[in-house]
Amino acid sequence: MAVKAPRGTHDVLPSDSYKWRYVEETADRICRSAGYKEIRFPTFEETELFQRGVGDTTDIVQKEMYTFTDKGERSLTLRPEGTASAVRLCVENGLLTGALPVKAYYKITAFRYEKPQQGRYREFNQFGMELYGASAPTADAEMISLAEDFIKSLGIKGAKLRINSIGCPECRKGYHKALQEYFSQYKEELCETCNTRLERNPMRILDCKSPICKNITKNAPIITDFLCDDCRAHYEELKALLDNCGTTYEEDPGIVRGLDYYTRTVFELIHDKTGLALLAGGRYDGLVKEIDGKMDVPGIGFASGLERLVSVMEEEGLSFGEEPTTDLYIASIGENALRFSSALARKLRNCGINVETDIMARSLKAQMKYADKIAAKYSVVIGDSETENGEAELKNMLNGERSKVKLDESLAIIIRKG
Ligand code: AMP
Numbered sequence: 001m002a003v004k005a006p007r008g009t010h011d012v013l014p015s016d017s018y019k020w021r022y023v024e025e026t027a028d029r030i031c032r033s034a035g036y037k038e039i040r041f042p043t044f045e046e047t048e049l050f051q052r053g054v055g056d057t058t059d060i061v062q063k064e065m066y067t068f069t070d071k072g073e074r075s076l077t078l079r080p081e082g083t084a085s086a087v088r089l090c091v092e093n094g095l096l097t098g099a100l101p102v103k104a105y106y107k108i109t110a111f112r113y114e115k116p117q118q119g120r121y122r123e124f125n126q127f128g129m130e131l132y133g134a135s136a137p138t139a140d141a142e143m144i145s146l147a148e149d150f151i152k153s154l155g156i157k158g159a160k161l162r163i164n165s166i167g168c169p170e171c172r173k174g175y176h177k178a179l180q181e182y183f184s185q186y187k188e189e190l191c192e193t194c195n196t197r198l199e200r201n202p203m204r205i206l207d208c209k210s211p212i213c214k215n216i217t218k219n220a221p222i223i224t225d226f227l228c229d230d231c232r233a234h235y236e237e238l239k240a241l242l243d244n245c246g247t248t249y250e251e252d253p254g255i256v257r258g259l260d261y262y263t264r265t266v267f268e269l270i271h272d273k274t275g276l277a278l279l280a281g282g283r284y285d286g287l288v289k290e291i292d293g294k295m296d297v298p299g300i301g302f303a304s305g306l307e308r309l310v311s312v313m314e315e316e317g318l319s320f321g322e323e324p325t326t327d328l329y330i331a332s333i334g335e336n337a338l339r340f341s342s343a344l345a346r347k348l349r350n351c352g353i354n355v356e357t358d359i360m361a362r363s364l365k366a367q368m369k370y371a372d373k374i375a376a377k378y379s380v381v382i383g384d385s386e387t388e389n390g391e392a393e394l395k396n397m398l399n400g401e402r403s404k405v406k407l408d409e410s411l412a413i414i415i416r417k418g
Contacts, residue, residue, distance in 0.1 A: 008114070008122025010307070019320040020125075023154060023309050024107055027127040030150045034142070036103040036129055041085040043109070047075040052290055053084030055260020057201040059209070062193060064112040078111035082128045083261065083284065083301060084291065090132060091292040100133030100297070107306075119276040119308045128281075130301035132288070137234050139300055140265045140283060141241035147279050147302045148247060151269055154309060155318040158272035162252040163242075165235035165264050166203075167227045169286070175226040176202055186216045206256045222253035234264055261287040265300065271312055278312065279304035327415050329371035330357040333364055333383040340387045344407055351412035371397065378415055382407070 005011060012020055031038070047067050054060050066078040079085055086104060089095075095102050107127050114120055129146060131139055144161065151159050167175070179202035187195060190205065194213050197204045206217050227235065242249055249267075257266045257280065266282035281302025288297040313320065328348065332341040338358065345357040356374065358367050364381065371379045379395050386392040386407065394405040394414065405411050 006122070008116035008120075010121060010123075016310075018323050019310050019313070020306065022320040023306055023313075024127065026153050027105070027107065027150060027304075030146055030153060031103075031105040031129060034103070034146055036105045036131075039086060039089055039104045039106050041082075041089045041106070041108075042079075044076045044078050045085055045088065047077040049084050049088055049291065050077055050080060053087065053261060053287060054081065055201070055204075057197055057204050058260055059193075059204075059207070060112060064114055066111045066113060079108065080112045081110050082106050082108050082126055082303060083130060083287070083299075086128070086130045086301075087132075087287055087291050087299065091288065091295065096132055096288065096292075096295055096297045101139070102132040103130075104132075105129045119274065119305070119311065121307055125306035126303045127306060128301060128303035130299060132297050132299045134300070135285065135298040137238040137241055137265075140234075140238045141245065141247075143281070143300050143302065144242065144249075144265075144267055145245060145247060147267070147269060147281065147304070150304065151278055151309075154313060156271070156278070156309070156312055156316065158316075159269045159278055160272060161247065161249040161267060161269055162255055163238070163249050163265065163267045164224070164252055164255040165227060165231055165238075166223050166256055166262055166266055166282075167231040168263050171223075171226050171228040171231050172203070175221065175223050178221040178226065179203060179205070182220050183216070189216060201260070203256055204260075206254070217254075223256070224251075224253050231264055238265060257282055261290065267302070269304075271308070273315075274308075274312065276308050276312075277305075278308055325354065326356050326374050326376040327354045327378060328356075328411075329367075329374070329376035329379045330355065331364055331367040331371065331379060331381045332358055333381065336384060336387050337382045340407075341382050344382075344411075347409055348412050348415075351409055353412045353415055377418075380405070380407070 050065060051061055060080045065080055068076060070076055086106060090102060105128060109123055110126050111123050113122060116122060131143060148161060180198060183190060183198055183202055183205055189212055191208065191210045191213055194205045194208050205213060255266050255268055261284040262282040263285045264283045268280040269278045271278050279302055283300040285298040287299055288295055330341045330345055332338045341357045345355045348355045376397055379397055380392045382392055390407050391404060392407055393402045395402050405414055
């Protein structure tokens with residue numbers, strides 16, 4: 001039997017890749033507009049980075065990581081997300097000891113062993129933005145605005161912003177106690193993993209995916225009732241800033257996010273129709289210290305899943321910009337013309353024109369059929385007399401108009417003018 005792509009992965013076909021590029025270029029543009037620079041980091045990291053960074057009581061670390069031992073007996077893990085690696089990159093390269101803030105973004109593939117379903121893959125693409133060094137709510141408001149502008153720039157309208165504050169380790173002490181008391185009543189019904197979380201990190205029970213745990217969670221105490229004065233003031237100021245720049249949001253005390261590193265602000269942009277999170281993020285003030293061991297630098301960021309964006313945009317019939325096309329197809333008759341055509345194609349490509357020519361030694365009829373199929377904007381047919389005169393008829397494939405042209409670089413100018 002033929003080998004198939006592994007479960008939970010997907011291919012991007014030539015007819016669709018421009019859509020991905022469009023989304024990625026929109027992300028680049030948003031980042032450039034606010035001074036964020038791209039970073040790139042390895043696909044795999046030492047497993048410990050994610051155990052410490054993402055948190056060893058999270059679903060990701062407990063159930064979803066692709067971890068392997070390499071030939072040198074090292075435990076490595078395919079990145080399940082980008083934030084921990086981005087922090088590791090900044091720490092290891094001394095970026096956080098220089099001028100702050102540091103503004104970074106990435107476009108990565110991430111890997112999670114999850115149950116594949118609509119909008120959920122085992123290998124998926126994420127675009128993420130990260131900001132280090134700024135703890136004031138203005139930084140949170142800017143990050144949330146950029147996230148919203150990214151989604152809006154793609155033309156997606158039906159996305160709702162939900163925000164919450166999950167406080168700092170201080171306010172969580174009281175909250176953990178309240179959660180332990182509440183969930184202890186349901187010990188028998190909670191799943192096995194949640195039972196282990198009950199002792200170590202009861203907040204993680206709030207985003208368990210098991211339907212029974214989800215149901216029990218509905219009446220659990222909410223974090224906002226336990227915020228300390230500083231965290232409450234931070235949250236109130238963030239809401240005032242969002243109101244001030246006309247951002248509409250819903251407060252949702254149920255958002256706790258599936259990663260341990262978050263503090264204070266957390267947010268999600270949820271697509272109305274599908275209920276999928278198009279993007280999610282928050283503040284992670286303790287993460288740098290967790291990874292570096294010394295430096296204590298605040299951070300905030302978000303990540304967005306490109307599979308979900310592309311599929312929502314397709315469903316809503318949104319534009320992905322222009323699909324790249326072939327400007328000119330050069331058809332040839334005979335060996336001399338074939339040689340001449342391939343040299344001409346190269347010259348014109350170097351002038352920035354998209355050119356295709358025959359590389360299959362096909363009949364003229366078959367070549368013209370191909371030119372139609374690829375929707376070339378113009379075509380020329382070159383035979384012996386055209387090679388001798390250095391002139392041919394350029395055909396506009398859309399309206400059928402023909403004009404005499406020279407078979408040299410000047411053709412690029414004519415085609416570019418349209
Ligand atoms: P997270 O890193 O879990 O906060 O997720 C951030 C964003 O990545 C989500 O809002 C989704 O858009 C996307 N995402 C997370 N997990 C998956 C997955 N398994 N498949 C596709 N997209 C995902």
